[in-house]
Amino acid sequence: MTNKPLLLDCTLRDGGYYTNWDFDENLVEDYCRTMENLPIEYVEVGYRSIPLKGYLGEYFYCPEYVLKRLKKLMPSKKLVIILNEKDIRATHVGELLGPCKDYIKLVRLAIDPSNFERAIVLAKAIKKMGFEVGFNVMYMSNWKENSTFLDLLEGLEDTIDYFYMVDSFGGIFPKDVIEIINLVKSKTKCALGFHGHNNLEMAMANTLTAIDHGCSIVDATITGMGRGAGNLRTELFLTYLDSQRITKIQYNNLSVVVSKFEKLKAQFLWGTSLPYMFSGANSLPQKQVMEWVGMNRYPISSIVNALNNQKDSLKDNFRLPVLQKEKKYNKAIILGGGKTVRNNSTAIKKLVKQNNDLCLVHAGARNVGEYLDVSCEQFYALVGFESEKLLEKVKDFGNLSQTCVYPPYPRAMGTIVPNEIINLSKELSAVDFTKISSDSPLALAIQIALDKGVKEIFFAGFDGYEASINHNQYLVSQENQKIFDDVLSYKNIVVTCITPTKYEHMNVISVFSLIK
Incomplete structure (x- = not known):
């Protein structure tokens, strides 16, 4: 490479997938001050969107006051939004x-690509406004198998300023880049761009290859955040x-x-890993992998097993x-992973002892050791x-009188049950009181109680999280809150928390x- 291509930094837009498009001011x-002083031509600052369901942050909607502030901070840069x-x-x-x-x-x-014809209509409306x-x-890695959409590029040189090839799965190699660029060049004279993902740590090599074979603009983000x-x-x-x-x-x-974004990286943990490598190599969707990795609920072996099944x-x-549904108990105590389960174990055990119509359900295994001496029937949501x-x-x-209970079949991760507990293990027929999750330990524990006919549920050890939680804890707390809200509104069930929350x-x- 002898000539510098145009560089577009899209940190705030692509990085928003980790922060829900909220960033510290x-x-x-x-x-912005750094962008202003670097040889970067374009800075993509976020999305613009019609109102969508759920919370999406400031840089997903980019209201005018945000754009005005950003332009003031980066007056020499060409600012970009994406739809x-x-x-x-x-x-x-x-x-x-x-x-x-x-x-x-x-x-x-x-x-x-399946919406390419519709996108042309949208692009022409945008071009008329002067942008x-x-x-x-x-999905660039799939184009060689299905490239018919590229035929629609003919005659669009006056509408499209840059045609970007996006390696959505992060699974291509330089030879693929060359083949696909040649394919696109046979269809259009539009200026070409490349956006590389780093699942296989090929983003740099693929970008340099793209430049050497005719791409005039490429994307990047600070610390690779995306x-x-x-x-x-x-x-x-x-x-x-x-x-x-070159510059x-x-x-x-x-x-x-970079140092400040590295601190953010320590919190959100973007970057490649074995699950991302596997998904990239096999062109599997990133969204689900990101959710699995982000929840920190599954071992890497389970995630890779699930991806292999998808492949x-x-x-x-x-x-x-299947765990039998029956009207066996009137009450259940569901134990979470909080320290109040241990701190109040004596009182909780006395409550169990004085209720013959009660079972104990563990939402996970963190505190089971404290209750091994309890003689009532116990269930472990695993x-x-x-x-x-x-x-x-x-x-x-x-x-012990216990049953190990797993999510309903089929389980997204596949199933690995240790030999030591295989004879004690059952699965739920369904998780039907909530649509939030079928593999949350809390959701499983509640469904176990409901399937055993209980009318009153006591929760202990769901302490909640401190203000300074990491991203994984935030995701779990949000999921738990939604599950609690669903059981609180469930028919004819009395729900009480017996420890602080x-x-x-x-x-x-x-x-x-x-x-x-």
Whole structure:
């Protein structure tokens, strides 16, 4: 490479998949000042969108005041927003993009190839408003098998300023880049771009190959922050350009902002790993892998097993006996992983002892060791790592009255049941009181209680999380809150928390008020 390509940094847009498009204002200001002083032509600052269900943050909607602030911080840069084509139609363009005219130079469209014809209609409406238009066409690794959509490129040179090839799965290699670029060049004279994901750590090699074979613009993000395994690192690409004397880099500001994003990376843990490598190599969707990795609920072996099943189009092929539904108990105590389960174990055990119509359900295995001496029937709700944790806590299963309960068949992860508990293991027929999750330990525990006919559930050890939680804890707390809300509204069930909790809407009473 002898000439520098145009560089587009899309940290705030692609990185938003980890922060829900909310960023600390001081971090954004530091980022913008750094962009302003680097040889970067375009800065993509986020999405613009019609209102969608659920919470999506500031840089997903990019209201006008945000764009105005960003343009003031980066006056020399061409600012970019992206539209998710699946949500946006030509009729939305005036309302969405009218406020952007003074701030935005380029509007990109994230496009599924199957919607390419529809995207052209949207692009023409955007072009009429005077914006540059970029097509970010996804799933590049599948194009060689189905490239008919590229025939629609003919005659669009006046509409599309940049045609981006997006390696959505992070699974291509340089030879694939060359083949696909040649294929696209046979269909259009539009300027070409490349957006590489880093599942197989090929983003840099693929980007350099793309440039050498005709791409005039490429994407990168600070520290590679982006969906799933992330992207080409801006600082790596700039360092390469500097080493080749293609451009000169001022490292002081860059090093400061990289350091701050590295701290964010320690919290959200983007970057490649074995599950991302496997999904990239086999062109499997990133969204589900990101959810599995982000929840920190499953061992890597389970995630890779699940991905392997997807690759081979296999369902979980291991069935367990189904837990019988019966009106056996009136009450259940569901134990979480909080320290209040241990701190109040004496009182909780007395409550169990004075109720003959009560069972004990463990939402996970963290505190089972405290209750091995309890003689009532116990159920262990097991997901992900929990089977291994149970084996660490319980050395002898011979003298206990317990049942190990797994999610309903088929399980997304497949099933691995240790030999020590195979004869004690059952599966739920369904999780039907909530649609939030069928493999949350809390959801499983509640469904076990319901399947045993209980009318009153006591929760203990669901302490909630402190304000300074990490991303994984945040995801779990949000999931738990939604599950609690669903059981609170479930028919004819009395729900009480008997230890302190930070979860909302719960009726809380003291366990000590219930024992004689």
